[in-house]
Amino acid sequence: STFVAGLEKLKKGEIEPYGVPLAGELPIDFKDIRIVGSYDVDRAKIGKKLSEVVSQYWCDVNSLSDDPVVSTGVHLGSVKNLPIEAEGLEDSMTLKEAIERLVDEWSKLDPDVIVNTCTTEAVKPFGNKEELLKAIENNDKGRVTAPQVYAYAGTLYAKKRGGAAFVNVIPTYIANDPAFVELAKGNNSCGFGDDGATGGTPFTADVLSHLAQRNRYVKDVAQFNIGGNMDFFALTDEGKNKSKEFTKSSIVKDILGYDAPHYIKPTGYLEPLGDKKFIAIHIEYTSFNGATDELMISGRINDSPALGGLLVDLVRLGKIALNRKEYGTVYPVNA
Template sequence: MVKVVVLGMGMAASHFIVGLERLKNGEIEPYGVPLAGKLPLDISEIEVVGVYDVDVNKVGKSVYDVAKEQIGSEVPIPETLKKLKVMEGVHLRNLDRLGIEATGLEYKKSLSSALDHLVEQWGRMEPDVFINVITTEYATPIGDLKYLEDIIANNRVEEISAGQFYAYAAAIYASKYKPVTFVNLIPTPLANDDAFVKLYTMYDSVLLGDDGATGATPFTADTLEHLKERNRFVEFVVQFNIGGNLDFYALTDPDKNLMKETTKSSIVRDILGYEAPHYIKPTGYLEPLGDKKFVSIHLEYKTFNGLKDSIYVNMRINDSPALAGYMVDLARLGRLVLDEGFKGTIYEINAFYMKKPGPKGSPSISRIVAYQKMINWLETNNILVKTYLD
């Protein structure tokens, strides 16, 4: 069994929670879950015990109602989700400038009381894994634990982001109750922040991140690997992403967009070993596209005998279900690595699932290579089912 708390009841969370129920009911196949059938913890063993948000139109409602509104026109929403309520988290400015009315524990309490409040709630829910899928936020690494503790003790709300606060609160819960895994699927540097990795190591816990790698970025990474292995010289890379969901709308904010750009563009140098000129950004918002984003990739490279080739790729891809499929794996891996006694962060897992794999300074590698490395690592550590190996 793995008990999960989901932070941020948006599109990715809706697809994760609804898809999970539908998998348990036998309504769908686990397509889009990379390690479906390969882990010694069945998907049916995942239980979502808590969900948090700060949008006033979501907090206090049932997960059923919120999911119905967000994805009900695309998939049926299981009635069982009426029992799960969206609870109030800390806001810390994240929905400012997005035209959404927000609430937050810090409006009524100091940061340290908000922390006690959450830890006490989690003590009753007994989660093993936290998954962070809140709106992309602007944040810089804290770098020093003492500094983080001072910010909370002195209620300096302007100096901490919501993602950082949740990661800290989950570590405090771990220190009081039991080790946890915190999975950071947004660009906030957590698995890339030494202070947080140290904090999790101290409490025998695991921190995975940062920023889920779905869609165009892993596709570009694998294309770059293909060219590198053939010793073709990449002259430039262009990658556009245009979507119509709230996540893309949030990225029209320059600070938030910068966070994504930072986690996306490290792939070029990391994979090729040289800095090919590139433009890799979430480029825009167009509402009618909804959650099905438009992606376009264009590369040029030098081939044998001094000639030049070009690659053009266009796709329309469902954005949030891609991340939700990864969440089904990461919830289970989160529990399995704790059972095996791991602590800190785990590059072999991050390198496959994350755009900016922690710890700090780790390279982004292509997903084809990362997948094989991860499978070998899981095998070595007895985290793969025997039937898969046979």
């Protein structure tokens, strides 16, 4: 809802594009972004106009340039223990049938870019496409997760359409799973992911890059986030938290070239914090003549707006990658 509300205000010139990293640097204008479909598994939202859902959170958005009806998605237990009444396609059909339904609906909507913003969930990568196809054929609803269903449906849709992009902004392995990388390459799909980092992780990445450029040796890194929104509530599940931990922790070796001791993961849920999460970072490093320096950073960051600004760019980058036929995982973008 934050992405939709902010995009609408951008189109109308009501706000400046602060928080959109590549605001004026891409050849695609904000006004060129159209929302042709929306999916949810919250029974209270399904069947309503998108504007009706958005206005529940943003009272200053009364109408939308594009206002599709919210369709039924797939959950496969991903919202278990969350305070919603879940409804998914898989409740009344097999995985194969649900995927066929999604591909059929998307073919009518004709999107260039499909964005997955599901709640973070515990996931086991498939590693090869044969295992994925086997699980779907066997209707193994305990093995396949909702994002994996969307991603696979996205590759089938891309093949049918002649090309599409799939953007995954949660830490389920899609862009990092060889099964989906292979499927994307073979079906004219551009893959972006995994995890739209919005809190402490971008700060940590920037600081580590700074230290690497100045030939400091990083001795250890500690970073944690505490928030009070539904995503942080979901992360109280150990399996879901583990998925998030991997995508965050992988930046250390990627940037430094060595795996400095680190503790980087979402740390807890505190409801009063709401969507404005608390972040804290501590980095210890060695400088000239053996001197040891330390950096300590703390802050409060609005989670949903931070991701919303990234989505404005990711949708446009997805279209650019599609135009260039960069099929498979687009590794420079957050993979």
